[in-house]
Amino acid sequence: MNTLFSNRILTTPKSFIREILKVTDNPEVISFAGGLPNSRFFPVKEIKSAALKVLEEDGRNILQYSTTEGYLPLREYISRRYFEKKRLNIRPDEIIITNGSQQCFDLIGKTFLNKGDHVVVERPVYLGALQSFSMFEPVIDSVPLLDDGIDTIFLKKTFDEQKIKLFYAVPNFQNPSGVTYSKQKRMELAGMLREQNSIFVEDDPYGELRFMGDDIPCVRNYLQKNIILLGSFSKIVSPGLRLGWICAEKETMEKIVVAKQAADLHSNYLSQRILYKYLVDNDIDEHIHTIRVAYKEQRDLMVSKIEEQFPEETKCTKPEGGMFLWITLPENLSSMELFNRAIKENVAFVPGSPFYVGGGGENTLRLNFSNSDGEKIEEGIKRLAGIIKKLISEKGGK
Amino acid sequence: MNTLFSNRILTTPKSFIREILKVTDNPEVISFAGGLPNSRFFPVKEIKSAALKVLEEDGRNILQYSTTEGYLPLREYISRRYFEKKRLNIRPDEIIITNGSQQCFDLIGKTFLNKGDHVVVERPVYLGALQSFSMFEPVIDSVPLLDDGIDTIFLKKTFDEQKIKLFYAVPNFQNPSGVTYSKQKRMELAGMLREQNSIFVEDDPYGELRFMGDDIPCVRNYLQKNIILLGSFSKIVSPGLRLGWICAEKETMEKIVVAKQAADLHSNYLSQRILYKYLVDNDIDEHIHTIRVAYKEQRDLMVSKIEEQFPEETKCTKPEGGMFLWITLPENLSSMELFNRAIKENVAFVPGSPFYVGGGGENTLRLNFSNSDGEKIEEGIKRLAGIIKKLISEKGGK
Numbered sequence: 001m002n003t004l005f006s007n008r009i010l011t012t013p014k015s016f017i018r019e020i021l022k023v024t025d026n027p028e029v030i031s032f033a034g035g036l037p038n039s040r041f042f043p044v045k046e047i048k049s050a051a052l053k054v055l056e057e058d059g060r061n062i063l064q065y066s067t068t069e070g071y072l073p074l075r076e077y078i079s080r081r082y083f084e085k086k087r088l089n090i091r092p093d094e095i096i097i098t099n100g101s102q103q104c105f106d107l108i109g110k111t112f113l114n115k116g117d118h119v120v121v122e123r124p125v126y127l128g129a130l131q132s133f134s135m136f137e138p139v140i141d142s143v144p145l146l147d148d149g150i151d152t153i154f155l156k157k158t159f160d161e162q163k164i165k166l167f168y169a170v171p172n173f174q175n176p177s178g179v180t181y182s183k184q185k186r187m188e189l190a191g192m193l194r195e196q197n198s199i200f201v202e203d204d205p206y207g208e209l210r211f212m213g214d215d216i217p218c219v220r221n222y223l224q225k226n227i228i229l230l231g232s233f234s235k236i237v238s239p240g241l242r243l244g245w246i247c248a249e250k251e252t253m254e255k256i257v258v259a260k261q262a263a264d265l266h267s268n269y270l271s272q273r274i275l276y277k278y279l280v281d282n283d284i285d286e287h288i289h290t291i292r293v294a295y296k297e298q299r300d301l302m303v304s305k306i307e308e309q310f311p312e313e314t315k316c317t318k319p320e321g322g323m324f325l326w327i328t329l330p331e332n333l334s335s336m337e338l339f340n341r342a343i344k345e346n347v348a349f350v351p352g353s354p355f356y357v358g359g360g361g362e363n364t365l366r367l368n369f370s371n372s373d374g375e376k377i378e379e380g381i382k383r384l385a386g387i388i389k390k391l392i393s394e395k396g397g398k
Numbered sequence: 399m400n401t402l403f404s405n406r407i408l409t410t411p412k413s414f415i416r417e418i419l420k421v422t423d424n425p426e427v428i429s430f431a432g433g434l435p436n437s438r439f440f441p442v443k444e445i446k447s448a449a450l451k452v453l454e455e456d457g458r459n460i461l462q463y464s465t466t467e468g469y470l471p472l473r474e475y476i477s478r479r480y481f482e483k484k485r486l487n488i489r490p491d492e493i494i495i496t497n498g499s500q501q502c503f504d505l506i507g508k509t510f511l512n513k514g515d516h517v518v519v520e521r522p523v524y525l526g527a528l529q530s531f532s533m534f535e536p537v538i539d540s541v542p543l544l545d546d547g548i549d550t551i552f553l554k555k556t557f558d559e560q561k562i563k564l565f566y567a568v569p570n571f572q573n574p575s576g577v578t579y580s581k582q583k584r585m586e587l588a589g590m591l592r593e594q595n596s597i598f599v600e601d602d603p604y605g606e607l608r609f610m611g612d613d614i615p616c617v618r619n620y621l622q623k624n625i626i627l628l629g630s631f632s633k634i635v636s637p638g639l640r641l642g643w644i645c646a647e648k649e650t651m652e653k654i655v656v657a658k659q660a661a662d663l664h665s666n667y668l669s670q671r672i673l674y675k676y677l678v679d680n681d682i683d684e685h686i687h688t689i690r691v692a693y694k695e696q697r698d699l700m701v702s703k704i705e706e707q708f709p710e711e712t713k714c715t716k717p718e719g720g721m722f723l724w725i726t727l728p729e730n731l732s733s734m735e736l737f738n739r740a741i742k743e744n745v746a747f748v749p750g751s752p753f754y755v756g757g758g759g760e761n762t763l764r765l766n767f768s769n770s771d772g773e774k775i776e777e778g779i780k781r782l783a784g785i786i787k788k789l790i791s792e793k794g795g796k
Contacts, residue, residue: 004510004596004597004624005653006508006509006510008508009509009510009653009657012660013656014652014656014659018466034463037462039459042458044453044458045457047461048449048450051446051449051453055442055445055449056446059440059442059445060437060438060440063637063638064435064437064440064636065638066638068416098662099663100663102660102661105660106661110407112404113404114405114406128663131660134660135508135657135660136404165402197401199402226402234463238461239461239462239463240461240464240666240668241461241666242662242665255403255407257412258410258411258412258413258529259407259410259533262410262500262503262529262530262532263497263500263504263530264504264640265498265500265526265640267640268639268640268666268668268669270639270668270672271666
């Protein structure tokens, strides 16, 4: 049988995170591993009411096949919101509705990547995108993230050395690092990309989850050509609805529509109609505000407990939004070893090395703060701190 | 920009049928074009009630991320139904839930197809599968369908001449031809495939829509290795829910799960939960019976009107189930020309040639009978008959 599998599937690993998540199904486990939004804030009552209304009003159409591009009023809503929030002019016909933003990577890969094409990603990189792009057998190059975003000097060098087909980045509260690109960095990046014949994929699933500091324009605000902007309702409404979107220029969109037809004809129409009804019947900004306040509290608590209890040599990011902290342990410590010990004490997180293309990051790890309440954060960080200290003393540290 | 697109996307055409469907949005048009189930039978009230219940009972979990494989009770339901209806032993862990059966082709393509691999399809072939497989740049060979299924002699010859990676077929009420494989043909096919190191994809979206004759076992009943069986709820419950499934052996399923992770993490969870609730709270067999009775009436009417009004030289299949008739016009007539004339008289159908890989079928066409009521069937066939007669007389026929 092995001889029948495709090369791509033999070389693409299972999602490491989804494997970890199986362990964390045990309710005893305090999990900082997943990238899950907090289900406490899911608008269950409102979604139920929206479901009732749309099925009542238009049930027969809702249960029928629908258009590949997605429900037009929903695309118009996204278009309006971009203008109101970001001063971005993106027409509804430049938007296609997808099964969460994960599907965006698949459709983009299909539309642009030939085997052997060079794709540049951030180091560390979002694993879901990496896995999806890998299906199209590109060569993946990675460029380090600095505190204020991608290392543009390194990036320029990479572009000079290779013909780069596509560069993928998450400029807001990046997963896994929590890094946000500064305004200066975005303008610089846009300027550099303007000179290239490459596609820039700007992924923004967390942009609305800013809980401190000022909002920063998208790279899309500075770059109009060869850029694809991605968005998602998973973090602000619900991931179970599986709805995200791609914004792209008309010529690109025509190709993406073909890829979407071939992939699954169209996104779940019932979900699209329910979501749209929910969005117009409710105050989504107020809802997002509630999430932001809660996530800020959870982040603050996790950061303060880490500062209190983790050894001094440990570094921790303080992201202005999103769902993740990024921890750098002393150089000689392995986060994989920490993981193996922590799981025995029923604490889970994601070790950093899988996020590094071509190796590195062995002493780093990702902690999710959005999906744990205060008690779990306190207890989980306490246990992790204990194990880290033990590891340091075993390695002959101070 | 053109220089950036992938080879696969530049060579994959838009779905011809979905382009036609745009024309048929006009309510004046009598459309026999789409492959749409009749929305009259969608269980709107029952789906609404199921949606209410599941969101009431378990809303927070339903709106969260879920497992890649799909909702276990739904997979158990499918497993049980296979045993009850078909005496097939397919375990729940050999089933993954997909976004309709269209996504099955994509996941299978990813799992098996390298560029240049040979894929065999039926002639004529279901276009959705063809488009999806094309994304993986195989060489497509086609083998003629006879009245009782695939031409096994031609198929054997094709397997002898080439290393075939995958053979794709729709043995029940095939789309577009309406052909059903005889039991003898299925056994013969299974016997032949048992000798090959190839994957057989048995697609069965219409199997439950038999309205006359005896049910025939699946090829899967005769073949246990290297076979993938596909199913869908689109034709028996609702296509808007976008739920289908793949059955495959464990080793294959592990790879398909990776492909599904990369494609979109998991299928719509809200839909899965609603569907499962609907299935256990209602008598699905009674529901399917209602659809069968109605489709039989529609088929009977369409066939009798064709026999009455189409010129004698025209051939028409009489499928025992499914949703399509297949018409063969006199050899010198072009169904594309018929289409262009018919659309001016507000009647639509799908010309046959796109279903033929490598040319042919210019005098054939597909008529859908599931989605039109009696009045439209009578009027539409009357108009088509008039145009066909005119075309024949123009060509100097009798």
